[in-house]
Amino acid sequence: MAKENTTAYIILGLLEHEDLSGYDIKKKIDLMISHFWEVGYGQIYPTLKVLEESGRIVKRPGETYKGPERNLYSITESGRTALTEWLKIPEIKDHTRYEILLKLFFGSMLSVEENLKRIELYREKHLENQKTIQFFKQNLQQVLSEDEDHLYYYLTVLFGEKVYEAYLSWTEEAKELLENFQKEKGPL
Amino acid sequence: MAKENTTAYIILGLLEHEDLSGYDIKKKIDLMISHFWEVGYGQIYPTLKVLEESGRIVKRPGETYKGPERNLYSITESGRTALTEWLKIPEIKDHTRYEILLKLFFGSMLSVEENLKRIELYREKHLENQKTIQFFKQNLQQVLSEDEDHLYYYLTVLFGEKVYEAYLSWTEEAKELLENFQKEKGPL
DNA sequence: ACTAGCATGTAAAGAGTTACATGATTAA
DNA sequence: TTAATCATGTAACTCTTTACATGCTAGT
Numbered sequence: 001m002a003k004e005n006t007t008a009y010i011i012l013g014l015l016e017h018e019d020l021s022g023y024d025i026k027k028k029i030d031l032m033i034s035h036f037w038e039v040g041y042g043q044i045y046p047t048l049k050v051l052e053e054s055g056r057i058v059k060r061p062g063e064t065y066k067g068p069e070r071n072l073y074s075i076t077e078s079g080r081t082a083l084t085e086w087l088k089i090p091e092i093k094d095h096t097r098y099e100i101l102l103k104l105f106f107g108s109m110l111s112v113e114e115n116l117k118r119i120e121l122y123r124e125k126h127l128e129n130q131k132t133i134q135f136f137k138q139n140l141q142q143v144l145s146e147d148e149d150h151l152y153y154y155l156t157v158l159f160g161e162k163v164y165e166a167y168l169s170w171t172e173e174a175k176e177l178l179e180n181f182q183k184e185k186g187p188l
Numbered sequence: 189m190a191k192e193n194t195t196a197y198i199i200l201g202l203l204e205h206e207d208l209s210g211y212d213i214k215k216k217i218d219l220m221i222s223h224f225w226e227v228g229y230g231q232i233y234p235t236l237k238v239l240e241e242s243g244r245i246v247k248r249p250g251e252t253y254k255g256p257e258r259n260l261y262s263i264t265e266s267g268r269t270a271l272t273e274w275l276k277i278p279e280i281k282d283h284t285r286y287e288i289l290l291k292l293f294f295g296s297m298l299s300v301e302e303n304l305k306r307i308e309l310y311r312e313k314h315l316e317n318q319k320t321i322q323f324f325k326q327n328l329q330q331v332l333s334e335d336e337d338h339l340y341y342y343l344t345v346l347f348g349e350k351v352y353e354a355y356l357s358w359t360e361e362a363k364e365l366l367e368n369f370q371k372e373k374g375p376l
Numbered sequence: 377a378c379t380a381g382c383a384t385g386t387a388a389a390g391a392g393t394t395a396c397a398t399g400a401t402t403a404a
Numbered sequence: 405t406t407a408a409t410c411a412t413g414t415a416a417c418t419c420t421t422t423a424c425a426t427g428c429t430a431g432t
Contacts, residue, residue, distance in 0.1 A: 006285075006287070010290065013297075016294070032293075033290070033293065036285065037286065037289070038285075083294070087294055087297055087298055088302070090306070091288045091291055091306070094284075095284070095285040095286075096282075096283070096284045096285070097224065098283075098284075098347070099280060099281070099283070100279045101224045101344045101347055102194065102197070102279075103274075103275055104340055105201070105220075105344050107275075107336075107340035108335075108340055109201075109271065109272060110275055114276070118278070148295075148296040149296050152293055152295035152296055152303070155365065159289055159362075162354040162355075163358075165354060166351050167350075167351075170346060170347050174347075177339065177342070177346075178343075181339055
């Protein structure tokens with residue numbers, strides 16, 4: 001992850017569509033991208049600064065019709081080039097880290113009940129996620145033919161759906177295995 | 189992720205089983221844990237130092253029967269306490285970042301062919317991963333009844349299997365969607 | 377002779393998180 | 405009047421990666 005600054009490319013990618021403020025960028029990421037890549041303000045604002053200094057984007061004051069000041073950023077030709085180059089090179093790898101698996105891996109230090117509870121909570125969380133992403137999916141399906149961007153967006157949503165499905169299916173099987181283990185252990 | 193030092197707990201968890209050197213720890217992580225949480229030497233050695241300074245582990249010279257020097261680390265009572273406490277608190281969240289989805293999300297800047305190729309490469313990579321993890325799974329199944337640790341290990345392997353399955357199923361559906369899009373676009 | 381594996385570490389830099397600070401507007 | 409939302413940013417800190425440095429042994 002280091003020395004990549006993926007955040008910069010996310011910003012460039014969003015600005016390629018339309019001019020946005022830092023705040024807008026955060027909102028867009030939260031809405032469409034955060035399922036598979038989260039970004040905080042603490043990364044967005046400094047990255048905007050760096051991108052501006054290197055000429056990938058330009059800042060101008062936004063119409064501050066009401067509320068606080070607003071800066072709007074636009075992508076430059078140089079920014080567009082950088083983005084396309086990044087898109088063309090193959091991605092290195094997924095970066096997945098599951099704290100729950102770490103804690104389960106050392107699960108024998110806790111009671112079976114505690115591990116079952118952990119799995120149950122995980123299940124509940126991802127049932128929520130599943131609902132959310134299916135809502136997104138349905139909305140997207142209705143506008144899928146409108147333009148190419150929707151199709152690519154749809155692919156990422158589909159990915160999320162499949163993965164949540166896998167999580168949920170795992171929780172069921174894991175629960176069963178642990179419960180059987182508990183039963184066998186008990187009477188002996 | 190910040191201010192957590194998960195690496196420390198992985199080390200403590202492994203040492204809870206048996207005394208190990210930094211090198212051993214890296215090997216164990218690569219073999220059993222790296223599917224869902226990777227750690228490099230650059231994190232292991234500094235973390236060992238910190239853990240030793242805070243009394244969670246103790247170092248002693250290992251039997252250097254042959255080859256280079258070896259330090260062996262053992263967990264202390266304080267280390268065991270810290271580990272158990274960490275295991276008991278609920279995990280915060282998964283940390284998943286998919287570079288491929290980011291690049292696909294902005295896929296309209298590339299040709300459909302380029303995106304298809306990206307998905308195809310992803311598929312090949314995870315076909316490999318699937319094979320590997322199924323091999324692990326089969327080996328584990330044979331020793332599952334031996335002790336509780338194997339069962340928890342098995343749960344993490346099962347998780348990996350489900351997730352790889354999801355990735356592969358996604359690649360199929362994504363490929364089809366993109367190919368159909370290409371066909372519709374072509375003749376018009 | 378060369379490569380792979382064993383084994384330990386440091387340094388530098390960048391990525392990422394969390395908390396803090398400020399202040400206006402709008403709706404309940 | 406309180407909370408939420410809009411809006412921008414900094415500081416401190418930690419995490420993480422990458423590259424570097426060293427040197428032995430065993431096998432081909």
